[in-house]
Amino acid sequence: MDDQTSTAVRVRADAEAPSAGRAGPDAAPSPDAEPPRPDPPPVVELAGVDRTYPGRPPVAALRGVDLTVRPGELLAVVGPSGSGKSTLLNIAGTLDRADAGTVRIDGRDLSACSDRRLAAIRAHRIGFVFQQFFLAPGAGALDNVADGLLYTGRPRRERRAAAAETLERVGLGDRAHHRPGELSGGQRQRVAIARALVGDPGLLLTDEPTGALDSATGEAIVELLVDLHRGGTAVVVITHDPQVAAAMPRRVRMRDGRIESDEAVRG
Amino acid sequence: MTPEPSRLRGADLAGLAAAGMRARPLRAVLSALGIAVGIAAMVVVVGISASSRAEVEAQLERLGTNLLTVSPGRSITGEEASLPPESVEMVGRIGPVTSVGAIGEVDANVYRNEAIDPNRSNGIAVYAATVDLLGTVGGEVAAGRFLDEALAAYPTTVLGATTAERLGISVADGSVAVWIGDARFTVVGVLEPVPLAPELDASALVGWPAAEAELGFDGAPTTIFERSPDETVAAVREVLAATANPEAPQETVVSRPSDALAAKAATDRTLTTLLLSLGGVALLVGGIGVANTMVIAVLERRSEIGLRRSLGATRAHIRLQFLAESMLLAGAGGIGGAVLGGAVTAGFALWQGWPVAIPLWALALAAAATVAVGAVAGVYPAAKAARYSPTIALSSY
Numbered sequence: 001m002d003d004q005t006s007t008a009v010r011v012r013a014d015a016e017a018p019s020a021g022r023a024g025p026d027a028a029p030s031p032d033a034e035p036p037r038p039d040p041p042p043v044v045e046l047a048g049v050d051r052t053y054p055g056r057p058p059v060a061a062l063r064g065v066d067l068t069v070r071p072g073e074l075l076a077v078v079g080p081s082g083s084g085k086s087t088l089l090n091i092a093g094t095l096d097r098a099d100a101g102t103v104r105i106d107g108r109d110l111s112a113c114s115d116r117r118l119a120a121i122r123a124h125r126i127g128f129v130f131q132q133f134f135l136a137p138g139a140g141a142l143d144n145v146a147d148g149l150l151y152t153g154r155p156r157r158e159r160r161a162a163a164a165e166t167l168e169r170v171g172l173g174d175r176a177h178h179r180p181g182e183l184s185g186g187q188r189q190r191v192a193i194a195r196a197l198v199g200d201p202g203l204l205l206t207d208e209p210t211g212a213l214d215s216a217t218g219e220a221i222v223e224l225l226v227d228l229h230r231g232g233t234a235v236v237v238i239t240h241d242p243q244v245a246a247a248m249p250r251r252v253r254m255r256d257g258r259i260e261s262d263e264a265v266r267g
Numbered sequence: 268m269t270p271e272p273s274r275l276r277g278a279d280l281a282g283l284a285a286a287g288m289r290a291r292p293l294r295a296v297l298s299a300l301g302i303a304v305g306i307a308a309m310v311v312v313v314g315i316s317a318s319s320r321a322e323v324e325a326q327l328e329r330l331g332t333n334l335l336t337v338s339p340g341r342s343i344t345g346e347e348a349s350l351p352p353e354s355v356e357m358v359g360r361i362g363p364v365t366s367v368g369a370i371g372e373v374d375a376n377v378y379r380n381e382a383i384d385p386n387r388s389n390g391i392a393v394y395a396a397t398v399d400l401l402g403t404v405g406g407e408v409a410a411g412r413f414l415d416e417a418l419a420a421y422p423t424t425v426l427g428a429t430t431a432e433r434l435g436i437s438v439a440d441g442s443v444a445v446w447i448g449d450a451r452f453t454v455v456g457v458l459e460p461v462p463l464a465p466e467l468d469a470s471a472l473v474g475w476p477a478a479e480a481e482l483g484f485d486g487a488p489t490t491i492f493e494r495s496p497d498e499t500v501a502a503v504r505e506v507l508a509a510t511a512n513p514e515a516p517q518e519t520v521v522s523r524p525s526d527a528l529a530a531k532a533a534t535d536r537t538l539t540t541l542l543l544s545l546g547g548v549a550l551l552v553g554g555i556g557v558a559n560t561m562v563i564a565v566l567e568r569r570s571e572i573g574l575r576r577s578l579g580a581t582r583a584h585i586r587l588q589f590l591a592e593s594m595l596l597a598g599a600g601g602i603g604g605a606v607l608g609g610a611v612t613a614g615f616a617l618w619q620g621w622p623v624a625i626p627l628w629a630l631a632l633a634a635a636a637t638v639a640v641g642a643v644a645g646v647y648p649a650a651k652a653a654r655y656s657p658t659i660a661l662s663s664y
Contacts, residue, residue: 090658095573095576095656095657095661096656108269115582116273116581116583117272119272119576119579119581119582119584120271120272120273120579121270122576122578122579123273123578123579123580124270124271124579125270128577130574130661134570134571134573134574136286136571137290138289138290147578148578150275150279150575150580151273151575151581152579153271153273153274153276156276156278156279195578
């Protein structure tokens with residue numbers, strides 16, 4: 001029964017694939033727009049990244065990973081649990097640091113960045129969506145979304161206005177004052193996505209965004225992510241769901257901390 | 268391209284702290300209560316002692332501080348000295364003196380009636396009193412009237428407040444008599460307590476001539492009271508001893524009863540300090556409660572911390588958030604405690620009939636103390652929260 005939706009998504013995603021790598025006309029404008037260059041830097045660039053968690057024995061979560069995500073690209077990272085997907089997402093999102101190799105966000109090498117600088121990158125350039133949503137239970141949808149701008153220092157009124165706009169964008173304009181407890185799982189995930197998007201980040205990192213949802217709701221979320229990518233935001237989706245991965249124009253397969261395959265589906 | 272730094276507005280920080288506190292209302296109330304009890308205790312201690320001091324000051328204002336007394340001291344050889352009978356009149360002749368009164372101790376006891384066992388004297392003294400005594404010491408009658416020239420020659424008596432209570436006498440319309448020495452004395456008046464001359468409270472006063480005639484009084488005054496305008500008190504004090512007893516001025520004791528009253532208020536200070544430090548201990552315990560609450564909150568809210576870090580919060584923002592929450596928690600307790608302490612102080616003062624005095628410095632100190640306690644209590648939990656790696660914080664659910 002989900003087949004139809006799934007196919008529809010895949011078709012649209014495939015149609016979109018050729019534009020991957022080039023920002024659309026209304027691509028997310030970077031807040032500090034530099035003079036246009038023929039080839040903008042990748043939003044994320046990992047080169048030879050190692051990450052080992054200390055312990056007995058130490059766990060090598062990433063070994064020599066190279067990955068480049070261009071502006072506006074949509075890709076799925078798939079692999080069995082323990083393959084290093086989440087570590088990859090944490091490092092690409094500046095939440096964790098690589099032990100070796102270089103990580104660049106928007107062309108900037110992170111190895112020399114202080115905690116404050118990394119926080120600034122997260123506040124302005126990266127949006128996260130987690131499987132568990134992590135919404136504040138006591139606050140309405142609008143305030144939860146507005147929290148996505150809390151650490152930009154913008155005034156509350158501006159944050160709420162931007163939040164209302166973003167809620168419309170994810171199709172929840174009429175649920176602005178509902179608390180998370182009054183929303184369905186899919187609606188909650190939309191609120192979480194809106195919170196990640198409200199600052200117009202260049203990169204959206206999602207960790208199992210459909211993991212806590214039934215398949216029909218999951219399809220709708222995937223459709224939303226595809227729409228966002230079409231709007232110019234680079235989207236990385238970590239998933240173990242083959243159907244979700246199939247809807248993406250590029251699929252990165254991981255195993256034992258290495259990238260096993262990285263295939264782009266050409267339409 | 269360098270992104271702008273992460274920024275958290277002050278108003279948003281306050282909002283975060285308030286939201287954190289509201290999320291668990293019962294826990295917030297209970298941990299703030301510890302602080303509130305400490306602050307309330309301290310405010311009550313300071314407030315009650317200030318109110319009591321204000322009462323003493325108001326009393327002194329009312330009674331005046333220009334009353335001096337002269338009593339006989341001891342001679343060089345250690346015998347009890349006495350003042351000459353004419354000393355009252357001589358003190359009255361000192362220029363600035365406006366009024367003079369005296370009492371003289373009479374060797375007699377007072378009983379409710381002649382059937383009472385003579386040993387049960389109730390510790391009541393009998394004094395001969397001049398008719399100007401009451402006006403000079405600033406006393407008032409509770410019932411009946413004071414001795415006057417006419418009554419002073421007859422076996423009549425005015426009872427002090429304590430005496431009246433011990434003998435069970437409250438009417439002074441001439442229908443009641445007491446037994447003094449070997450004679451019946453009609454009770455013509457009962458006094459209110461006399462703060463500047465507390466020795467009158469447990470006494471029975473009889474007229475000077477009646478005491479000489481009926482009770483074998485020798486006419487030597489035991490205490491002379493005199494008042495003069497405030498600015499002359501020092502000068503009068505200089506000459507008082509020599510005037511009262513020109514032959515042996517060194518055998519007299521001159522004192523100012525209002526000083527004793529003021530000193531009594533000041534001696535409460537030791538007790539106040541003790542109670543204040545008890546309040547301080549309560550505040551400390553309250554602070555530990557707040558720290559405990561915050562440590563638990565940090566443990567419980569690891570995923571919130573991780574989320575905030577992913578939204579762009581720096582370590583400093585996380586630290587500030589929890590520090591602010593701790594200070595707000597303690598501050599709420601402080602305000603509650605100040606209100607509670609103020610209410611208790613006001614209630615107690617009104618019940619005692621005192622003026623309500625809660626010194627502003629005490630409230631300012633309470634506010635500063637709670638903010639400091641909240642800050643100290645929050646330091647460790649806030650530092651712990653800021654140290655969490657964002658990935659660890661997010662992977663714990």
